[in-house]
Amino acid sequence: MKQKLVLIGNGMAGVRALEELFKHNTSDEKGSDQYDITVIGAEPHPNYNRIMLSPVLAGEQTINDIILNSLEWYEENNITLVTGDAAAEISRVKKSVITESGKEFPYDRLLIATGSNPFIIPIPGADKEGVLGFRDIYDVDTMVQAARDYKKAVVIGGGLLGLEAANGLMKQGMDVTVVHLLDSLMERQLDKPASALLKASLEQRGMKFLMEASTAEIAGDKRVSSVKFTDGSELEADLVVMAVGIRPNFELAKKAGIHCERGIVVSDTMQTFDPVIYSVGECVQHRNQCYGLVAPLFEQAKVAANHLAHVGSTRYIGSMTSTKLKVTGIDLFSAGEFNEEEGDEVLQIQDVASGMYKKLVLKDNVIKGAVMFGDTMDGTWYFSLMRDAANIADFRKTILFGQHDLGDAGHGDASAVMSLPDAAEICGCNGVSKGDIVQAISKNGLFTLDEVRAHTKASSSCGSCTGLVESILASTVGEGYDATPSKKAVCACTDHGHDDVINAIKDHELKTMPAVREFLEWKTPDGCASCRPALNYYLMARWPEEYQDDAQSRFINERAHGNIQKDGTYSVVPRMFGGLVKPNELRAIADVCDKFDVPEMKVTGGQRIDMFGIKKEDLPAMWKDLSDAGFVSGHAYGKAMRTVKTCAGDTWCRFGTQNSTGLGVKLEELTWGSYMQHKFKLAVSGCPRNCAEATIKDFGVVCVDSGYELHIGGNGGIKVRVTDLLCKVETEEEVLEYCAAFTQKYREEAHYLERTAPWVERVGLTSIKEVILNNEEERKALAERFKISQKIAQVDPWKARAEGEASHEFTQLKIAG
């Protein structure tokens, strides 16, 4: 027998919780395999996208466009749906819900998601015909009808909702005045300058404003005819929309004796004081916060579903939110604390002529808040910097000009996305077009980047198209899309982020994967393909001498010590230190290729030779021959130190200033075999002509007459980033020491799969310089730790496997049949 789950409130948060619940099914069953579900909704509609009521009012979309779950959806998922009949009473003794029409539904678990009500100012006349809030389809229908019959509208409240209502009514042909109590619009999202720009821009479109006006009375016979103010003035009106705020709707819960304050009080598991009763959405008060935007509510829904499904491991810990206004043609973005306090710093630019304004509030070089008007393209970027508490010291000077200015090749112009044809390819890795993404978003009602990734695979591989996908998301679900991310967890197996894991391993001396998973309360017994390689790496990097590497937690390339190819064969790239090579070595490679029928050879971009198309079973024998000729693995397959590229240098080149080739060999001898969070490349150029391309490497050396310039954090590849100059040193010994120290600092601190370029941008060049340049003791300690870990790492994996290690990996079993 299944348990009974009743949901009160057929709205965005509640229904999302059901969808999340279905994801926990362990069988193929449609709907929930644990519960018989009943949904009780006061509105006579299936669940729709409330956010999009604004575009509907503005005539840009229809009600049909915004239905999220059709009646068939409820049927297919075996949900008993009651519409147009509000829940009137919850009997906790009988464990049942009674509706207004007298129907009774028993429950084992109850989920309350009654949303909120528009606040109607309690003034005389507020109950007259033609006075309403802006909350549901009924309100929109009423407004559209009024626009046909009447002319003059007054919107009380100059906040987000009020302005969207006013804009819609204006589009419906009404003469609209917005009445606002304060002297600036959207004061909770905008500072004064941005607010003034917004007002000017709306005025230009024909909207009228009455600022600092306090409403005293709604006058009229049966229907409203005017609005009167406390200063005695009066404004004609046939329609009054009150948009002065929302109040969590918890009457029903309160009547049932459930503890409520400003909303229904819930714990981190979304349970009310009665543990079989859960609550999510705008009706909820969590850690003293009530939310009025969908993104946090969806996070709540996910947590509630997790507990309803008896998986019982996640917690909701609150959200950070950002705001956009859905008035077509007006670009506005706001997040965080955008009004500076003492001790904060402000960066801002304003271009009056083009109506552009940007402001960032900083504290200790970390973004606390942002307001933008006119050009909001970088809103999501600032928001993600803010969420990551990234140190922006190093690009402070240009941050206001946007991410483009950092030489971001990947993102392209976000506003240009809208004008792309449907066939335009957005995600090159997975071949996903703009049309595919738009369709997936509208068909499946997607709201977040993660959901788009799951459904289309777009941006789920290299990630360079993430910015584009986010813009498409924003333009498709309306700008109501919230970039509000959940805290960046390592993967779905945990709520903890990478830093939490790194710190826990260090601070609590956790030395095995099960210990980490237990300590951090992992939700899955043995992790997944994302977290296992990360944990394995973090443990290996922290405890090089004690931790036993776990082959089954490595991606196949690192387990088979070759690059897996699309046909399941492997490639073999032997190391050529500094790109130098001898005739007998070339001969050995040629012999190996003949012996094993290698179908193709190629000189790589990393100054060595690649042999393609090797059968897995042949690898150990081939490695044996290479090993006998003196080669070790080139780790061309690993999240590991790859190559040291060098140029001719002063041995031959007429411009050379130092022995770049020799230094390259020494650097490669120092660093080979080391595993990292991501690939790691080095180069040494003999002079500033830089033939070895040292300034796009993770660690690059440019030789000059007086010594060596050390460069860090460069990246070719997907998103080209030129290195930052770390410092100049005078001797080769110093180069080696600084290289070891920098490498180790990266190895100990970066997140798994975070290459040096994004890492340097996240933590800031200054913080790296502070240690490597200004703290000699720590620099030497880092270099020392690197050397200790290298003692264990510099064992050639090829030789070991040629001698029989992990032979099960390379031998096939055979049976007939």
Added chain:
Amino acid sequence: MSNWTEVVALEDIPRLGSRVIATDTMNIAVFRTASDEVFAMRDECPHKKGPLSQGIVHGNTVTCPLHNWKIDLASGEALGPDEGCTNVFPTKVENGMVYISLAVAAAA
């Protein structure tokens, strides 16, 4: 009906790992989970035929090494929004030996 063929000792399959069995017609991957359950399926991802045997095993799932599809070991079906299915074969473990039945393969 099922005729069992002995293939390998359980301990010769790494936990959370796999072995590949070559047959006359195809390669079969045999997986061993953390709790020593054993599953077998055709070593071809429903997406683009990636060798599933080379993927990372977690829970009763394997993640394909080529493009990260997640395949349910018991049913051979792709999980989540991805759709597709690969053939699975019955297995049993007796006295530390793994047996597989190819009877179903003939039917498929």
